Amino acid sequence: MIISDAYLIVTSPGRNFVTLKIVTESGVYGIGDATLNGRELSVVAYLEEHVLPTLIGRDASRIEDIWHYLYRGAYWRRGPVTMTAIAAVDVALWDIKAKVAGMPLYQLLGGKSRDRVMVYGHATGRDIEACLEEVARHVDEGYKAVRVQAGVPGIASIYGVAKKEGEPYEPADSDLPAEHVWSTSKYLNHVPKLFAAVRERFGDDLHVLHDVHHRLTPIEAARLGKEVEPYHLFWLEDCVPAENQEAFGLIRQHTTTPLAVGEVFNSLYDAKALIENQWIDYIRATLTHAGGITHVRRIADLAGLYHVRTGFHGPTDLSPVCLGAAIHFDTWVPNFGIQEYMPHTSATDEVFPHDYRFEDGHFIVGEKPGHGVDIDEQLAKQYPYKRASLPVNRLEDGTLWHW
Numbered sequence: 001m002i003i004s005d006a007y008l009i010v011t012s013p014g015r016n017f018v019t020l021k022i023v024t025e026s027g028v029y030g031i032g033d034a035t036l037n038g039r040e041l042s043v044v045a046y047l048e049e050h051v052l053p054t055l056i057g058r059d060a061s062r063i064e065d066i067w068h069y070l071y072r073g074a075y076w077r078r079g080p081v082t083m084t085a086i087a088a089v090d091v092a093l094w095d096i097k098a099k100v101a102g103m104p105l106y107q108l109l110g111g112k113s114r115d116r117v118m119v120y121g122h123a124t125g126r127d128i129e130a131c132l133e134e135v136a137r138h139v140d141e142g143y144k145a146v147r148v149q150a151g152v153p154g155i156a157s158i159y160g161v162a163k164k165e166g167e168p169y170e171p172a173d174s175d176l177p178a179e180h181v182w183s184t185s186k187y188l189n190h191v192p193k194l195f196a197a198v199r200e201r202f203g204d205d206l207h208v209l210h211d212v213h214h215r216l217t218p219i220e221a222a223r224l225g226k227e228v229e230p231y232h233l234f235w236l237e238d239c240v241p242a243e244n245q246e247a248f249g250l251i252r253q254h255t256t257t258p259l260a261v262g263e264v265f266n267s268l269y270d271a272k273a274l275i276e277n278q279w280i281d282y283i284r285a286t287l288t289h290a291g292g293i294t295h296v297r298r299i300a301d302l303a304g305l306y307h308v309r310t311g312f313h314g315p316t317d318l319s320p321v322c323l324g325a326a327i328h329f330d331t332w333v334p335n336f337g338i339q340e341y342m343p344h345t346s347a348t349d350e351v352f353p354h355d356y357r358f359e360d361g362h363f364i365v366g367e368k369p370g371h372g373v374d375i376d377e378q379l380a381k382q383y384p385y386k387r388a389s390l391p392v393n394r395l396e397d398g399t400l401w402h403w
C-alpha cells in the first residue's frame with residue numbers, strides 16, 4: 001500500500017477548510033482535516049514544504065511509524081501547526097487502513113461501545129430571553145444537551161454569541177483581528193442569572209453547558225463554579241487559560257461544578273497534570289488539533305484511568321472530515337462523555353459528503369469503510385480561500401486579555 005500522491009484542497013464554503021488527500025498506488029485514498037482556524041495557510045505551508053514530500057513512496061499501512069517520523073523526526077515538537085499537520089496525515093492513513101480492511105473506522109479501533117453518540121448544541125442569544133428561545137428550538141429538535149451563551153449588559157460583543165439568532169457562531173469574522181472589549185465583573189454578576197432562567201424554564205433534566213473561553217483568573221473561576229452549583233451544569237468549559245495546569249487545582253478545591261478544557265491543546269503533555277491530578281472531568285482535545293487518532297487515543301486512555309471523559313471540540317471551524325472521524329472515535333472510546341456539534345452550512349456539507357447522521361440529540365455513526373467522509377474536489381474549487389482572523393480581546397482599560 002505505497003503512497004503515490006499527497007496533496008491539499010483549500011476551500012471556503014462559508015468558511016475556510018484545509019483537507020489533505022493521501023492516495024496509494026492501488027487507488028485507495030484517505031482524507032484528513034488540516035484546518036486550524038485563522039492559521040490555515042500556516043498548516044498548508046508546513047505540510048507542503050516539510051511533510052508531504054516525505055510521504056511519497058512510504059507504506060501507508062505503517063501509521064505508527066509515520067506518526068513518530070513526523071513527531072520525533074520534526075525535532076521541533078508539538079504546537080498547533082505541527083500537530084494539526086500530523087493529525088491530517090494520521091486521520092487520512094486510518095481512513096485508508098479502514099477502507100482496505102473493508103470496515104468502518106470504529107470497528108478498526110475496537111468496535112462499538114455505544115449505539116449512538118450524545119451531542120450538545122449551541123444556544124446563543126443577545127440576551128437571556130433570546131438565548132432561552134434558542135434553547136427551546138434545540139429541545140424541540142431533540143437535543144438532550146445545550147451549551148448556553150448570552151450577551152452581557154454593558155459588553156458590546158461577547159464570545160460565543162452568534163450575530164443572528166439561529167445562525168452558527170463564527171469567531172473568525174474579519175480579515176484582520178477585530179477588537180472586542182470584555183468586563184469580567186459584568187460577566188460574573190450576570191451569567192448565573194442565565195442558568196437560573198434556563199433551569200426555571202426547562203427543568204433539571206436538560207444537560208446545560210457553558211464556555212468561559214479562558215477569561216477568568218482561578219479564584220474568579222472558583223467563584224463562578226460555586227455560584228452555579230445549584231444549576232448542576234454538565235460542564236464549565238475553559239474557565240481559565242490552561243498553560244498553568246495547576247490553576248485547575250485551585251478551582252477544584254472550591255467547587256463541584258464539572259470542568260472541561262482542552263480544545264486548544266495539541267498534545268498529551270498539555271493535559272497530563274490535569275488528568276493525573278483529576279483536576280478536570282472532560283478533555284476536549286480533538287483529532288484535528290491533537291495529532292490525530294494515534295495520539296488522541298493515548299490521551300483518552302490516560303484520561304480513562306482518572307475518570308476523565310472525552311468531550312471533543314466540534315465547532316463549524318473543524319471540517320466534516322474531523323467530525324466524521326470523531327464520531328467513529330466517540331462510538332468506540334470507552335470513556336466517552338459528549339460530542340460538540342455546531343451544524344455546518346449546507347454548502348459545507350455538499351463539499352464534504354458524509355454518512356453520519358443526527359437523530360434525537362445524538363449522532364449515529366455510518367457503516368461505510370473508513371471514516372465515511374469524502375470531499376468533492378470540483379465543488380471545492382468554487383470556494384476560494386479568504387483570510388479570516390479570530391478577534392482579540394481587551395479589558396475596558398485596554399489591557400490585552402485572554403480570548
Ligand SMILES: O=C(O)C(=O)C[C@H](O)[C@H](O)CO
Pocket residue numbers: 037171211213263313314315317340390
Ligand atoms: O466550540 C467551542 O467551544 C469554542 O470555544 C469555539 C472556538 O472559539 C473556535 O473553535 C476557535 O476557532
Ligand SMILES: [Mg+2]
Pocket residue numbers: 211213237238263
Ligand atoms: Mg470552547
